[in-house]
Amino acid sequence: MGTGVVMAGAIAPAQAQVFAGPERSRTQACQAPALAQVQRHTVARGETLEGIARQYNLLPATLMGFNPSLRGGRATPGSQILIPPFNGIRAEVPLGKTWREVAKTYKVRPDVLFEINGCQTAPKVVFVPGVNWSPIAPSTQAIPRVASQILTNSPLSQPTTVLLGYGYQVQPGTSQVAFHSGVDLAAASDAPVQAVGNGTIAFAGTQGIYGNLVVINHAEGLQTRYGQLGRIQVKVGQRVTAGQTLGLVGTSGRPSSAAPHLHFEVRSRSNLGWVAENPSQVLSSLQN
Ligand SMILES: [Zn+2]
Numbered sequence: 284m285g286t287g288v289v290m291a292g293a294i295a296p297a298q299a300q301v302f303a304g305p306e307r308s309r310t311q312a313c314q315a316p317a318l319a320q321v322q323r324h325t326v327a328r329g330e331t332l333e334g335i336a337r338q339y340n341l342l343p344a345t346l347m348g349f350n351p352s353l354r355g356g357r358a359t360p361g362s363q364i365l366i367p368p369f370n371g372i373r374a375e376v377p378l379g380k381t382w383r384e385v386a387k388t389y390k391v392r393p394d395v396l397f398e399i400n401g402c403q404t405a406p407k408v409v410f411v412p413g414v415n416w417s418p419i420a421p422s423t424q425a426i427p428r429v430a431s432q433i434l435t436n437s438p439l440s441q442p443t444t445v446l447l448g449y450g451y452q453v454q455p456g457t458s459q460v461a462f463h464s465g466v467d468l469a470a471a472s473d474a475p476v477q478a479v480g481n482g483t484i485a486f487a488g489t490q491g492i493y494g495n496l497v498v499i500n501h502a503e504g505l506q507t508r509y510g511q512l513g514r515i516q517v518k519v520g521q522r523v524t525a526g527q528t529l530g531l532v533g534t535s536g537r538p539s540s541a542a543p544h545l546h547f548e549v550r551s552r553s554n555l556g557w558v559a560e561n562p563s564q565v566l567s568s569l570q571n
Contacts, residue, residue, distance in 0.1 A: 316401030317410035320368040321349070328360045335364070345370045348416025371412040382409050389414050390561060395451045413451070413462045415558055429503050430549065430565040434480040436525040437568035438509060438547050439532075443468040445569065446544050449561040463539065464559040465508065465548030466569065470532040472543040476509050478523045479566060487515050493546065494536020497529045504552035511538045511546045 324335060332353050336343040347353045349372075350364045358364070367373075374385055382400065386393040389411045400409045437443075447467040470476075478499055485506070486498035493510035497517060500506050513533020517523060532545050539546075549565050550557035563569045 313398055313402040316403065316406075317368055317371070317399050317412070318373065318408065319401070322366045322368075324364050324366050326358045326360050326362050326364060330358055330360070332356060332358050335366075339366050341366070342370050342415065344416045345372075348372045367410065369412055370415075371410050372414045372416045373408060374411050375408050376406060382406055385409055385411065390450065392451045417558075430505055430551070430560070431567060433501050433503055433505055434507065434549065434566055436477060436479045437566070438477055438479050438507075438545055439468055439470050440475055440477060441470065443470055443545075445469075445563065446542060447539050449559070449563060465510070465546050466562045467539055467544040467546055468569075469542065469544050472532055472534070473513060474532040474545075475528045476512060476530050476532060476545055478525055478527045478529055479507055480505075480525045482507075482523060484517050484519050484521045484523060484529075487517050487519050489535070492537040494538070495530065495533065496536075499523060499529075506548075506550040506552070506557055508548040508550065509545060510548070511536050511544065 324339075326335070332343050332346060335358060336346050343353075345367060346364065347356075349367055352359065352362060353364060372389075374389070376382055376385055382396060382403075382405075383393050386396040391411055391413065396409060396411065397403075399412050400406055445466050446469050447463055449463055449466050451462055476497075480499070480501050482499040482501040484497065485500045486496060488496065490496045490510075493508070495510075495512035495515050497509045497512065497515055498506060499508075509529055511533060512530040512535060515530040517527075517529050523529065532543055534541070534543055538544065547562055549560045549562045551560055552558075
């Protein structure tokens with residue numbers, strides 16, 4: 284499509300985040316706490332933050348979160364840095380609060396947080412999987428409130444059901460738990476997919492597991508993504524209005540189930556990339 288440069292900038296952090304979750308079976312729940320699996324790495328001459336992150340299959344933001352010395356974006360040769368086992372952040376449990384409240388703040392499933400921290404009942408510090416480190420503290424309320432005023436429409440013209448929800452989910456067909464960065468909405472093949480709000484098309488083309496993907500940038504640093512499409516009917520740079528058809532439902536890319544569905548995401552901009560929000564908390568059409 285000749286949009287490679289646009290694509291890399293707009294999509295790369297998100298795609299990594301899809302795989303941010305540890306792959307493990309539900310049956311071996313309590314392992315060593317994730318924070319006990321942190322390794323050390325001595326920065327060699329010529330190594331970059333991005334290169335080290337790639338070497339361990341992590342996001343640069345994850346390493347920045349664990350290592351204040353990397354937050355300027357540079358790795359100093361000879362220095363020792365900490366490498367967590369998967370993407371996520373280290374979070375202190377505030378005095379008088381419990382890990383359950385930490386799970387709520389970061390919108391992580393409490394059982395997943397519990398298991399990944401070795402089933403400790405009163406930890407002082409926890410590893411929160413799948414969260415992109417950011418210098419900004421998480422805001423639990425502000426984003427959905429703004430978003431619900433900007434993202435007003437349903438992405439589908441017919442009533443739908445959620446086949447697979449947002450967050451850590453057991454993947455259909457396997458026993459693997461993985462982070463699902465959006466919702467899968469049941470729809471017939473070739474059903475029209477609609478913009479949920481006014482905006483500009485930031486990407487329209489093929490992108491890895493998303494298959495045929497349309498990305499819309501909206502006001503207030505909000506973004507929506509429509510994946511697994513059969514056909515795309517918009518172009519990059521085009522302005523769209525709420526309810527406008529973007530393409531048709533399909534099974535392109537690597538959908539999480541064979542049943543035709545729309546993979547739909549809501550993201551908000553942070554200074555370290557587009558962070559996935561729970562679409563069901565944002566769109567009134569997905570609440571029941
Ligand atoms: Zn999906």
